[in-house]
Amino acid sequence: MIHGTGNDETTFMEIVEKVGAEVVADDLCFGSRPYWYDVQVSDDPLVGLGTSYLNGVRCPRTYRQSPGTHEEDLENRFGHMYEFARDYNVKGAILYIIRYCDTHAFDAPDLKEYLESKGLPVLVLEEDYPISSTARLMTRVQAFSEMLS
Numbered sequence: 001m002i003h004g005t006g007n008d009e010t011t012f013m014e015i016v017e018k019v020g021a022e023v024v025a026d027d028l029c030f031g032s033r034p035y036w037y038d039v040q041v042s043d044d045p046l047v048g049l050g051t052s053y054l055n056g057v058r059c060p061r062t063y064r065q066s067p068g069t070h071e072e073d074l075e076n077r078f079g080h081m082y083e084f085a086r087d088y089n090v091k092g093a094i095l096y097i098i099r100y101c102d103t104h105a106f107d108a109p110d111l112k113e114y115l116e117s118k119g120l121p122v123l124v125l126e127e128d129y130p131i132s133s134t135a136r137l138m139t140r141v142q143a144f145s146e147m148l149s
Contacts, residue, residue, distance in 0.1 A: 001085055003027040003111065004096035005104045011131045012096060019142040025088040027081060028096075036080070077107075078114040085120050092121040092148045094141070098129045121148060 002016070006029035016023055026032050042048035085093065093115050097104045105126065112122045123144040131137065 001025045001090040001093045005098045005101040021145040025084045074114040095124045097126045
């Protein structure tokens with residue numbers, strides 16, 4: 001599973017597939033993230049769509065801390081990621097962050113902690129846009145994939 005920032009180039013997915021891994025689910029800004037949630041029907045469709053994107057789509061840019069403990073907040077923020085992992089039989093997660101996307105970078109340590117507490121191995125990668133070194137990324141992804149095998 002891959003989680004991360006807005007990235008419109010396919011190079012990273014190609015790297016993952018070249019090392020023999022499969023992307024079975026994603027939670028990417030320009031991937032399937034905005035499509036997992038239903039838009040609430042309202043008198044004004046634009047209001048329904050806007051409300052859905054701002055309150056329904058779980059993205060670091062719209063993070064609102066939940067009342068309660070740190071663990072409850074992590075569950076509220078990242079529970080959907082564990083559900084994806086369970087539903088799609090995910091063996092490991094890659095958090096792919098484009099350098100200087102601060103909202104995702106700030107979320108990465110908490111998301112890593114949450115997923116690892118659920119027994120899911122996590123690899124955090126921060127990369128320039130566009131990708132500057134495919135060989136370095138391929139080495140790290142291949143090592144992670146081999147660890148999961």
